[in-house]
Amino acid sequence: MVALDEIDLAIMRATQAGLPLTPQPYQNIAGQLGLTAEVVMTRMAAMQEKGVIRRIGAVPNHYKLGYRFNGMTVWNVPDEVIDELGQKVGQLEFVSHCYHRPRHLPEWPYNLFAMVHGKSQTDVDKQIQQIADLLGDFNLGSDVLYSTKILKKTGFRSRGYNINPPSYSYSAI
Amino acid sequence: MDEIDRRIINSLQEGFPICDAPYQQVAIQLGLTEQALIDRLQVLLADGTLTRFGPLYHAELMGGALTLAAVKAPPERFVEVTGIINAFPEVAHNYARNHALNMWFVIATETPGQIRQTITAIEKQTGLPVINMPKINEYFVGLKLEA
Numbered sequence: 001m002v003a004l005d006e007i008d009l010a011i012m013r014a015t016q017a018g019l020p021l022t023p024q025p026y027q028n029i030a031g032q033l034g035l036t037a038e039v040v041m042t043r044m045a046a047m048q049e050k051g052v053i054r055r056i057g058a059v060p061n062h063y064k065l066g067y068r069f070n071g072m073t074v075w076n077v078p079d080e081v082i083d084e085l086g087q088k089v090g091q092l093e094f095v096s097h098c099y100h101r102p103r104h105l106p107e108w109p110y111n112l113f114a115m116v117h118g119k120s121q122t123d124v125d126k127q128i129q130q131i132a133d134l135l136g137d138f139n140l141g142s143d144v145l146y147s148t149k150i151l152k153k154t155g156f157r158s159r160g161y162n163i164n165p166p167s168y169s170y171s172a173i
Numbered sequence: 174m175d176e177i178d179r180r181i182i183n184s185l186q187e188g189f190p191i192c193d194a195p196y197q198q199v200a201i202q203l204g205l206t207e208q209a210l211i212d213r214l215q216v217l218l219a220d221g222t223l224t225r226f227g228p229l230y231h232a233e234l235m236g237g238a239l240t241l242a243a244v245k246a247p248p249e250r251f252v253e254v255t256g257i258i259n260a261f262p263e264v265a266h267n268y269a270r271n272h273a274l275n276m277w278f279v280i281a282t283e284t285p286g287q288i289r290q291t292i293t294a295i296e297k298q299t300g301l302p303v304i305n306m307p308k309i310n311e312y313f314v315g316l317k318l319e320a
Binding site for chain 2: 002004012015016017018019021022023024025026027037041044045047048050051052053054055056057058059060061062064065067072082083086087089090091093094095096097098099100101102104107108111113117143145146147148149150151152153154
């Protein structure tokens with residue numbers, strides 16, 4: 001956990017719904033908080049440097065951009081090589097999230113998770129094949145789970161805040 | 174969505190500057206006026222093409238805890254189980270998936286200890302075992318979707 005003070009948390013609270021769409025957004029945040037724009041910019045740059053802010057930017061709705069095929073690919077790979085393989089899989093340009101998670105035997109033998117996104121089933125099938133090729137003999141089994149419905153989507157709560165809430169809730173899958 | 178919107182979406186997934194007039198800086202790179210960029214961003218957010226624009230915070234580095242969990246909801250109880258699980262404010266996302274483990278959800282709490290409490294409460298209320306899959310290691314988070 002990274003040490004954050006009250007100023008950082010105030011900036012987070014002021015920007016959790018997004019950045020103001022005004023010519024001087026950092027100045028506006030500063031005005032709301034009784035800070036100078038210089039302080040807001042310095043703090044935000046520092047939070048980005050520490051990784052508390054992963055990035056500042058736009059998050060598109062996959063479906064609106066035509067990415068209707070969003071698969072959670074799961075793989076069983078030996079624990080001794082998972083870090084090396086996970087790094088490689090995470091670097092593929094179509095993988096959005098790549099994690100090592102625990103197996104739950106016997107029903108869940110998979111320990112490497114990679115989310116993939118494509119505009120067609122053919123695209124996703126090719127991506128899955130590319131991951132399989134990369135894993136080679138270390139691929140001891142795999143599956144792909146597609147979301148059939150979004151049942152709930154909100155932001156994460158932390159320190160009383162809702163982190164990264166979507167500004168738009170979509171009901172389509 | 175036209176070619177200009179596509180360029181805006183592609184560019185702003187790469188990041189956004191921290192400076193006095195960031196929209197102006199990005200607009201110049203895209204060959205737009207500052208106001209045109211702001212107007213288009215407003216529309217893209219309003220029509221849901223963009224779900225967010227701004228800083229993305231790392232929940233765990235802020236002291237929070239996250240896990241991915243799944244249950245096998247019997248088909249005849251699917252709606253009931255969805256209702257129980259979605260009622261937990263700690264459940265941030267929940268997806269139906271095409272697998273025997275047919276309901277997958279993200280639990281986000283203010284402290285790591287609350288994850289276990291939430292799972293126990295979900296198990297008690299649904300009568301279903303919850304498979305807990307907290308991340309052991311994160312290799313990559315992020316994605317640029319070509320618009």
